[in-house]
Amino acid sequence: MSPSSTALQASRHHVRVGIIGGGAAGVATCKGFLDAFNAAGYKRRGSGDDQTFDIDVFEKYGTVGGVWDYKERVGSTSPTTKTIPMYRSLRTNLPREVMSFSSYPWNLLPSAEGRSYITHSEVGDYLKSYSHRMGVNQYIKSNSEVEKIQFDESSPSSGKIIVQTSSTTSTYDHVVVCNGHYESPSVPPSLLPLSTAYGSSSFHSVEYDSGEDEKWRDKTVLCIGGRASGTDIAREISCVARKVYVSERGAAVEGWPGREKVEVVGGTVGLDESDSERGVLLEDGRVLKDVDVVIFCTGYDYSFKFLPPEVGVKFEKGERR
Numbered sequence: 001m002s003p004s005s006t007a008l009q010a011s012r013h014h015v016r017v018g019i020i021g022g023g024a025a026g027v028a029t030c031k032g033f034l035d036a037f038n039a040a041g042y043k044r045r046g047s048g049d050d051q052t053f054d055i056d057v058f059e060k061y062g063t064v065g066g067v068w069d070y071k072e073r074v075g076s077t078s079p080t081t082k083t084i085p086m087y088r089s090l091r092t093n094l095p096r097e098v099m100s101f102s103s104y105p106w107n108l109l110p111s112a113e114g115r116s117y118i119t120h121s122e123v124g125d126y127l128k129s130y131s132h133r134m135g136v137n138q139y140i141k142s143n144s145e146v147e148k149i150q151f152d153e154s155s156p157s158s159g160k161i162i163v164q165t166s167s168t169t170s171t172y173d174h175v176v177v178c179n180g181h182y183e184s185p186s187v188p189p190s191l192l193p194l195s196t197a198y199g200s201s202s203f204h205s206v207e208y209d210s211g212e213d214e215k216w217r218d219k220t221v222l223c224i225g226g227r228a229s230g231t232d233i234a235r236e237i238s239c240v241a242r243k244v245y246v247s248e249r250g251a252a253v254e255g256w257p258g259r260e261k262v263e264v265v266g267g268t269v270g271l272d273e274s275d276s277e278r279g280v281l282l283e284d285g286r287v288l289k290d291v292d293v294v295i296f297c298t299g300y301d302y303s304f305k306f307l308p309p310e311v312g313v314k315f316e317k318g319e320r321r
């Protein structure tokens, strides 16, 4: 996004911008506003100039990076429940060359070596470095989770927006929502009986951390969902597990070359209610009876808990797949 400098010029002398989220989208949005304010001749508030601006980037964790900030975020959650989708062993599924911002190619980063498919910590370092080099860091409000935003009803014609965290209330001319879409793990309602039957032997992919864990050893694991997470997790676990099923609706049912322990099966209908063996019923009528662990790689729902209904953002649960 690149806010136009003419639009900013036409507005009032002091412009306040709030950005919700300090991931890739949030830091890039902040840089876009900084460029536009510079082009329009605005100075940061406190400079004594006639035309000034303020930007606050609200980030609920301690540093920028969003999903790529694995180290701090895993460290900040309970050791038993991991609540961020990034996992220890992840490498990018796109080459870094197509993941970089045009104003900050990878070769400007001193540590960047030749590999294209890089680790999550390399992407995290890149985003932190970008934020530092582009002057975004000084606008970050760390450990500030936005709980509510609303239009300023005391002055409806002003179009101003009030942003609340647990400890602050501030008013802005523009608010940009960059909160990502990995806050709300989703399991389709039809699969919940399966989750109940498997109890602590079932979980959502958000809790997955590494395929090298001994807990997979000699287990038969069913990954429900055969997209990016499901296939990557299945590939990793298959190094240790006895067998891994990858269940994907309408999938071509075939094995993976070099991964004999992985079997791709069709979509999962749910728990097989015909006996008490917690079998898993597939869409072709087959029942898997040897599953030890179920991983729901079934994605996330959109979540904008802080937005007021007047904004009109509507979505169905399970819509985002």
Ligand SMILES: Cc1cc2nc3c(=O)[nH]c(=O)nc-3n(C[C@H](O)[C@H](O)[C@H](O)COP(=O)(O)OP(=O)(O)OC[C@H]3O[C@@H](n4cnc5c(N)ncnc54)[C@H](O)[C@@H]3O)c2cc1C
Pocket (backbone or CB within 6 Å): 020, 021, 022, 023, 024, 025, 026, 058, 059, 060, 061, 065, 066, 067, 068, 085, 086, 087, 090, 091, 092, 093, 094, 099, 144, 145, 146, 147, 178, 179, 180, 181, 182, 183, 306
């Ligand atoms: C496991 C995994 C692997 C991926 N691999 C790739 C890949 O290889 N290549 C690729 O291009 N993309 C990949 N992605 C996609 C990734 O989502 C994008 O690369 C990018 O990081 C999205 O950035 P974002 O800023 O939109 O969201 P996020 O990175 O999710 O950042 C959102 C930020 O908003 C903050 N936030 C949320 N709510 C609030 C609130 N109420 N108040 C304050 N702050 C809030 C969060 O703490 C977070 O820091 C992957 C994603 C995952 C989960």
